Amino acid sequence: xTRRVRDTDWILVVKLDRAEVDAPAxxxxxxxxxxxxxxxxxxxxxxxxLARGQALERDALEQRRQAQQLAALQxxxxxxxxxxxxxxxxxxxxxxxxxxxxxxxxxxxxxxxxLGRDDRDLxxxxxxxxxxxxxxxxxxxxxxxTEEETLSTHAGERVFLxxxxxxxxxxxxxxxxxxxxxxxxxxxxxxxxxxxxxxxLKARNEELERFNRATVGxxxxxxxMKKQINILSRELGRAPPYPLAFEQKDGNPESPA
Numbered sequence: 001x002t003r004r005v006r007d008t009d010w011i012l013v014v015k016l017d018r019a020e021v022d023a024p025a026x027x028x029x030x031x032x033x034x035x036x037x038x039x040x041x042x043x044x045x046x047x048x049x050l051a052r053g054q055a056l057e058r059d060a061l062e063q064r065r066q067a068q069q070l071a072a073l074q075x076x077x078x079x080x081x082x083x084x085x086x087x088x089x090x091x092x093x094x095x096x097x098x099x100x101x102x103x104x105x106x107x108x109x110x111x112x113x114x115l116g117r118d119d120r121d122l123x124x125x126x127x128x129x130x131x132x133x134x135x136x137x138x139x140x141x142x143x144x145x146t147e148e149e150t151l152s153t154h155a156g157e158r159v160f161l162x163x164x165x166x167x168x169x170x171x172x173x174x175x176x177x178x179x180x181x182x183x184x185x186x187x188x189x190x191x192x193x194x195x196x197x198x199x200x201l202k203a204r205n206e207e208l209e210r211f212n213r214a215t216v217g218x219x220x221x222x223x224x225m226k227k228q229i230n231i232l233s234r235e236l237g238r239a240p241p242y243p244l245a246f247e248q249k250d251g252n253p254e255s256p257a
Contacts, residue, residue, distance in 0.1 A: 068170060086160070089167055089178040092139065094118040094132050097176065106183075108154030127151055138164050138177050148188075149181070159188040 003012045080087035080100035089098035099114045107114065107122050114121075119128035131149070138145055144165035151158060164179035223244070230240035 065169065069175075083180075085183075086181040087179070088181075089176060090118075090135060091176040092174070094135055098178070103181075106151075106153045106155070106158070124152055134162075134164060135177050138166055139174055142166050142174065148184075158183055159185045 001014050003014075004010070005012055080098065083100060084102055086103035086106055087098070087100040088096060088103050091097055095116055095118050096114050097116075099111045101111075104111055104114070109122070119131045122128070123131065127150075134145060134147070144163060146161070146163040149160045149162050151160060160181040161184045162179055162181040164177055166174045167176040167178045169175050226242035226244060230242055230244065233240050
């Protein structure tokens with residue numbers, strides 16, 4: 001390397017070893033690499049710690065969610081056991097997760113034999129498919145549906161008024177369905193009997209009306225004949241044989257009062 005000496009004609013020539021020139025830079029580079037490595041290691045460690053923390057938090061949230069759901073189901077189970085209506089709940093696959101005592105009596109099975117199973121294990125195929133379709137409608141439309149259902153039960157064919165609605169978690173997500181079914185067989189039979197009685201009374205009334213119309217027609221015809229006979233009798237100088245209330249004593253007809 002060379003450098004001109006100021007205010008002279010001299011030039012300073014110096015021979016340097018490249019290692020001496022690169023040494024400061026290498027020392028700086030080493031420090032930079034070391035710091036970068038340490039920083040990267042810290043970032044990785046922090047990211048792993050954050051991921052573990054988030055995973056632990058998610059696990060804790062899931063455990064709390066499951067605990068809340070279990071508590072809600074247990075509360076619902078306690079309330080449902082004292083109801084005479086069939087109360088039940090299903091997951092999104094249609095499997096029963098709640099089945100109260102009244103529902104067990106209707107199907108003739110214990111709750112342990114029902115939980116985890118769907119309607120195909122309890123009812124004839126056509127009825128089961130209809131029930132499962134209603135459950136899908138409740139989830140798809142996210143609303144309650146009330147309708148009458150005729151089902152084959154342990155006590156024979158019964159008619160239920162069933163209300164089914166979506167089951168939500170604390171975040172508002174649909175996690176299944178629940179329902180309440182009331183046995184209205186007797187009421188349904190009474191209504192059917194009343195409808196039949198009303199139809200019979202209507203038929204009898206129509207028959208009486210036809211009879212009355214026929215009777216009144218015959219009476220009017222007879223009265224008209226008697227009226228004509230009275231007129232002929234007067235023309236022949238005889239007394240009218242039929243006393244009619246709407247005729248005057250002189251034999252001239254007048255309108256009835």
